[in-house]
Structure formats: structure tokens, C-alpha cells
Amino acid sequence: MAQNDPFSRLPQVPGFELTSTDVTDGQPMPAPQTSGMLGVPGGEDRSPQLSWSGFPAGTRSFVVQMYDPDAPTMSGFWHWTVADIPASVTSLETGAPLPEGAVAHRNDTGQPGYVGAAPPAGHGPHRYFLVVSALDTETLGVPADASPAYVGFTVHAHVLARAVLVPTFEVR
Template identity: 60%
Template sequence: MNGNNPYARLPEVPSFTLTSTTVVDGKPLPAPQMSGLFGVPGGQDASPQLTWSGAPAGTKSYAVTVYDPDAPTGSGFWHWAVANIPADIATLPEGAGDDTGTGLPAGAVQLPGDARAARYIGGAPPAGHGPHRYFITVHALDVEDLGVAADATPALLGFTMASHILGRATLVATAETPAG
């Protein structure tokens, strides 16, 4: 596993608290958070339950991203991106990032990730590629609406929100598929 941290070259911002009943920081993704769509046995492509607190004053919305910098693509792999989560929301239930996004709050926009699906796609590291890290991040933003189109990429979301981030909370889960 390399030391590639997707936030290392971004401006430092305060951290706040992010917890999950489904994912534990530094531990492997549970089976439901793995990708059945990509053929992982037991994978359900269920977005993790997330709860956050202590966001900086002035927070007007949140964005949530799940990113694997260790994917063998040269650019990592975006598993999930949600923008415009209202500031009065501080939790997302497990499975909120399904095909319909019915578990997301009104006004939130679920963007297509690198699998071109506007939903959460679970972990699915290639067999024998080694451990992968999944940066599950809640970004506290100083605007209510980032103005990103529903078909925008997560990279464009990241670019658009870069100057609006007041704080960031991250859990890093892992996954590895043994060589078969």
C-alpha cells in the first residue's frame, strides 16, 4: 500500500468527528459495503451508515465522498459522491446511496462515480493487487448548493468544493482480494 493521501495537497482544514455503525476506521470494509455488482461474494453495494458532529461554525452543507487512491487506474477510483446535503443533517443510514437515493435527504445530489452509476459502488480490489484504502469523507462546506450538475464527475465536485471546504472528517477502511 502506498502513502498516497488524496487530501495531502489540499489546504489543511479543521477536522471534525465521523463515526459509523458499519465501518471501523483502519479495519476492512464489511461484506455489505463490498461490491456485488463487481462480483464480490456477499457484496451488497450498501453505502455505510455515517454520523458526524462538531463541524465548523458557518457550515451550510455537506458533501460525502468515498475514494480508493490505490485502484490500478493512475487516477484512483471514486465509489460514491453526494453533494448538497443540508447543514441540519448529521447522519445517513446504511444503504442511503442505492440506485434511487431514497435514503438521502431532500436536495442532495448523488453523482455518477467511476463506474458511471449515480449510487454507491462497494469495494472490489482486483485479486492479488494488494490492500486498498477507502477514504470515506464528509466535507463541511460554506455554501448551501455547490451548483454541480447531477451528471458531474466526483473530480469536478472536488474541484468545485475545494475553495468552500471549512472542515473534513474521514474514516479509512481497507479491502484486499487474495490472488486466486
Template identity: 60%
Template sequence: MTAANNPFARLPRVPSFEVKSTAVADGQPLLPSQMSGAFGIPGGRDISPDLTWSGAPEGTRSFAVTVFDPDAPTMSGFWHWAVADIPAAVTALPAGAGDGAGPGLPQGAVQFPNDAGLAQYIGAAPPAGHGRHRYFITVHALDVEEIGVPAESTPAVLSFTMAGHILGRATIVATAETPAA
């Protein structure tokens, strides 16, 4: 991966810890359930993957979870999901936690509007024939209990605000591609 297309290249280096999922694996394609039915992908269901993490750095006071596609045909990539203020005692989110109502999110967690303008998980929908896209599914360990970003803010504002508070990062990079018609 080149530094120009690595979303973490210009952020402070931090230790990594472990994140797992039964639905997604590093370097592997997303399942149809994680693809976007809202954007017309056949079989897409816009279901956020289950995530379980461990080994966060000492001093972690909360977590944030983001899903970002740096390969989207925009100048800024595409944010699919952003959640913050997940208590430090929480180390898992069930599949579907990113539903608009946030049924699987812990009390106090905040979902931010994605780049489709919805405060929920929106699945992958790479344009047909655009090639393989990478989806950085990341759990960020933070040194604050609450990040203090208003719920109507964008994931980019959340990311900017988090940059100085990240103690560690755990990432699964999944892929998706929509063949040309």
C-alpha cells in the first residue's frame, strides 16, 4: 500500500491491537450482507459486521469505530460508518449494531452521519468497473471517555478530533468490487 493511499500514513503512529469478526477478514471480500442495498448492490443489506477486539493499550478510556473507503472516486474517500464514545469496558459490537436505531450500540455511544448523510452503517458499493476497493474497518482506542464531537458532525471532523487522542488502532482491511456491466 502506498503512503498516498493509506488513510493512516499522515496520522501519528500508534501501537496496534487485535480486532476480529466472523463476517469479515483482512484482505478478503465483504459478504453481500455488508454491501449496500441502499445503493443498489444486488443482495446488499447494509449490515455492519460483528467486531470483537482485545489488547487495547493501557489508559484506554473509550473506543471509536470507523469504516472508510480510501479508493472511492472522490477527492476524500467515502466514510461508511463512524461511532464514538464506546465505553472502555465494551470490547465487542454485534452484527447490525450500525442500524439507524443503533440497537447493538452501548448506551452513550454516538453514530455520526456517513457520507450518504445517514447516522448508520452504509454498505460497500464501489462503482461498477471501478476496480477493487479497500474498506478500513478500524477500532480506535482513545484516551478520553467522550470525544466531545456533536452527533451531527461528519466522520472527517470526528477523525480530526480523535487524531491527538488515539492510543492504539486495530484494523481489518476488507475488499469489494462490482464488475462492469
């Protein structure tokens, strides 16, 4: 699956630290972070706890995204996109409301907010790229109903650094 790396065509940027008390890089996604709405037994569609540090001093805001490049579509599947997180915010709690000023963009179900992991049964393990991007602007100026791809396109022009965790999930 390495051939389907969502960062392979993007410019390299510095990294910083991203941790979670809910998900672990390279390990299966826990049930609360999977999607009951999309039919995963025990799924709760609860966004994971995330904490980040070591980002560049010039950071003015953050964007958080969760993307599945292994979805059986030509464009993957966007599970979560939150922009305009103030630079003073360095963590999000499990399923918590967003900080003041942050914008939850729609996911690929068409709803704003988080939708959990839900690969088709028997499709094999999927990777879920949880990405926090440090930006050089306080706001992206992207409408709340913008697609996750448009948010990502706009992030490209402002990204200073990026932190990534990649949990997995499979429905057998």
C-alpha cells in the first residue's frame, strides 16, 4: 500500500510531534474511533484525543485532517477536517467540542465533523492518516461547506510543518 502515499506529490516540510491517548501509529483503531454511522459494530464516531508539540515558532494556526487513501474510490475518503485552530491550542480531547474559532469542514459523508474508520468488510486493512499541519496564517479563509480536498489545496500554500500518526483498521 506504500504506493498510495498521500504525501508523495507534496513538497517535503519539517515534522513535529503528534501523540494520542486513543490511537497508536501502525496499530488498529479502537472501537470508539470507528464508525457506527457507517455500520461498524461498536463504532462511536468519536474523534480521537490528539496532542502536538515542537511546531515552528511562526505557527499562527493548525489544521487537523484524517484521510483514508485505501478507500475503494479514486480519491480516497476524508473522515475529518478542522481548520483555523488557534496557535495557542495544542491538543483536542476525545470527542470534545472544537476550540473557539475553529471550523469543522464536511467529511466525505457530507456532514461537518468526525466520522470514524469504516472500510468495506473484507477489503483488508486501511490506513488512516491523522495529520496536524502548522500554518503561517490565522485563518484559511475557506468556507465551512468547502470540500476537504479544497481545504487541503489551500493548506498547501500555508503549511510550515506537519505531524502524522497512521493507525489502521480492518473489518473482516
